[in-house]
Amino acid sequence: MIDKLELLLALAKERHFGRAAEACGVTQPTMSTSLKQLEEILGVMLVQRGSRFQGFTPEGERTLDWARRIVGDARAMRQEINTLKDGLSGEIAIAAIPTALGMVASLTTPFRARHPNVRFRIVSCTSIAVLGLLENLEVDAGLTYLENEPLGKVRSIPLYNESYRLLTAPDGMFGDREQVTWKEVGQVPLCLLTPDMQNRRIIDRALKTAGAEATPTLTSNSIIVLYTHVKTGRWASVMPARLAQTLGLSDAVRTIPIVDPTVTYSVGLVVPQRDPLTPLIAALAQTAREVAPTLEP
Incomplete structure (x- = not known):
């Protein structure tokens, strides 16, 4: 039963029969047979079938919830037994x-x-x-x-x-300030994370609350891309204070607290x-x- 539930979880992840079978190290016919056997055991249809994967039935979605719980507990059991034997x-x-x-x-x-x-x-x-x-x-x-x-x-x-800082060159916009407001940050051309990132949504919301909006000149889903641009001293960004400290920005960049309001998460x-x-x-x-x-x- 556990191996069949593992296959079901793989299908939920891949949303594709062939990729799920490959991820589990079995052939696609073996996977299809195992899923049909699981459906026979439970007496319900779990997968909406067609020429390709079309999703799970309501019973399949509920079975997925149980599969995560059962497979998780089985892995926990094996790990605990191994820990007793060999340590962590x-x-x-x-x-x-x-x-x-x-x-x-x-x-x-x-x-x-x-x-x-x-x-x-x-x-x-x-x-x-x-x-x-x-x-x-x-x-x-x-x-x-x-x-x-x-x-x-x-x-x-x-x-x-997490609190937020404007990262900019000393000779950049507001680069000589000890602190800036979110409304002022809205005037700065920024490089920011892409909108699918929660950090970007936090920044956009803070700017909107202050009556401003982001005007990014560069977006990326990589902090390293933002970091390398800011470090040149010719780009500005908004980053968490602790992250900026960890990255170790150069002397060409100032980290200026953003206030009015002070935002923390x-x-x-x-x-x-x-x-x-x-x-x-x-x-x-x-x-x-x-x-x-x-x-x-």
Whole structure:
């Protein structure tokens, strides 16, 4: 049964029979047979079939919810037994929003000092994708905003509060100021993250509240692209203060607090709403709780 539920989860991820079969290391006929057997066991149709994948039936969507729970518990059981035998080992996959990537090392470094047999895999994606990957068991934890948009069924551990700075050259617009308002920021040609990123939506909302709007001259889904442009001293951007500090901008760039209003958002670790957590994720959550006080400004 578990292997059939794993195939169902793969289909939910890939939305394509051939790619799902390939991801699971089976042939497409084997996958189709296994899914039909699962439908026979449950007595309902799970997948809307045609010449290509068309989606899940209502019963299939509900079965997916159970599959995530059952497969997650089975993986947790195997991991806990292995931990009792060999200690903490294996891989932790973390999905992080771009603005939190600079903080990942604050978690992984103290964790690995305590558990040297654990490996990490870090992926960068939007806040929506973080939650989707977590729900579908494709990652073990996420770093994302905790209060701006619905999180769903997860446990959250606050790590730090994100505030915002205008990054510009000393001779750039408002470059000689000690602080600027959001309305003034709306007058600056900026390079910003793309609109699908929650950080960009936060910036757009803050500007709109101040009666302004963003006028980006460059957009990207990569913080590195923004960073390299700002570092030339010829581009401006809005970035979280902690991220700017982590990136280590050059002397050619000033980081100026943005006020009126002062905007802050909580960023933290999110893990599955499961009891008990797997040993690896429980240890990661504990590390996050220990690290959080050190991340306060």
